[in-house]
Amino acid sequence: MSGFLRSRRERLRPEDVGLPPGARRQIQGLRREEVALLAGISVDYYIRMEQGRGPHPSEQVLTALGDALRLTGDEHDYLRRLAGQAPIHVAHDVPETVLRLLERLDHVPAMVIDSCYDVLAWNRMMVALIGDLSSVPAHRRNRLRRLFDPANRTTANRLDLARRCVADLRASGRYPRDPAIRHLVDSLAAESQEFATLWAEREVEVQHTITKRTVHPVVGPLELDCEILTIPAHDHRLLLYTAAPHTPTHRALTHLHATC
The missing domain is CATH 1.10.260.40 (lambda repressor-like DNA-binding domains)
Structure with missing residues (x-):
């Protein structure tokens, strides 16, 4: 404090x-x-x-x-x-009801992340958007690590997303009491000077809606609106990626749906 x-x-x-x-x-x-x-x-x-x-x-x-x-x-x-005014609640298993919801979101790329930004579950449209995460080792499914990966060249607004996600991570209030969060922060700070600089700025802001600009290998440039929804009674969040109707990105998502 x-x-x-x-x-x-x-x-x-x-x-x-x-x-x-x-x-x-x-x-x-x-x-x-x-x-x-x-x-x-x-x-x-x-x-x-x-x-x-x-x-x-x-x-x-x-x-x-x-x-x-x-x-x-x-x-x-x-x-x-x-100051110790709010408890920390840890939950690891994605509820069955949420898994069923992912399956029903047939036209919308969606995934569930935990407080460390580890991806826990995803649907077919998310596979079409970012690839099959089941083929990626669990420790490499972390979306925050992906943002600070030097090999990440597809996210056009990566620095803005990185800044907002770091502020969101700090806003959780879990650092440094949560060992998993502390390990994530320590390892990212050691690996990325960019992360270390952003973390040292101590910005605090819970993220509810963000925009991601990326380039898909098949459908090209995308501008996606990401809604971040808290899953009640669990330390998880549901991320939904959509696009405004009649936009190039909306048409691209429709094309991806037809292929998955």
Whole structure:
């Protein structure tokens, strides 16, 4: 929590929160004293929190800090998780009801991922779109690793997707308490300077809809809208790839459906 508080304090200017800038300011962002004033807590209490020495803050204090630091809703949820306010629920098996749903989504490429971005299940249209994942070793089915793979030359907006997915991973609030997430972050940071840089920026944003631009070996360029739906009571998400009617991508998906 200490690093996150510091990063959010340093990104704000006094004028962003209604404070005078002052003369001869030698630090980046707000001073600790200014954050404490805005949040209505003591300076010593805030300093101890930012240094990782303080007690677990109450919900009231976390709300006040979120307001003082101008946190987004996702960032505020992330701060509460860091403070131990939200439990971590782990589920590994894809429910049978979800598997049946994948089968019924006959015209829509769809897959299920877990909190580590590992692909757990997919339908025939997803095979037509990205290939048969059953022929790929399980440890290589990770979509985040795919984004940072130097060999990935088909995703046209790869950097934008990478940035958003890294922010989404951090927003889960599972790092560093979840060993699987910690291993994923550590290994990606060691393998990819690009990932290490994005992770160090501490951006936090849950992703609900993203656009992916890619090139398919058969039907060519695609612009896909991806809806990310949470599966209730499980630590999984359902990803659905669609395109607006009468667009080249929609026609391409119709062609792929005819071949699968």
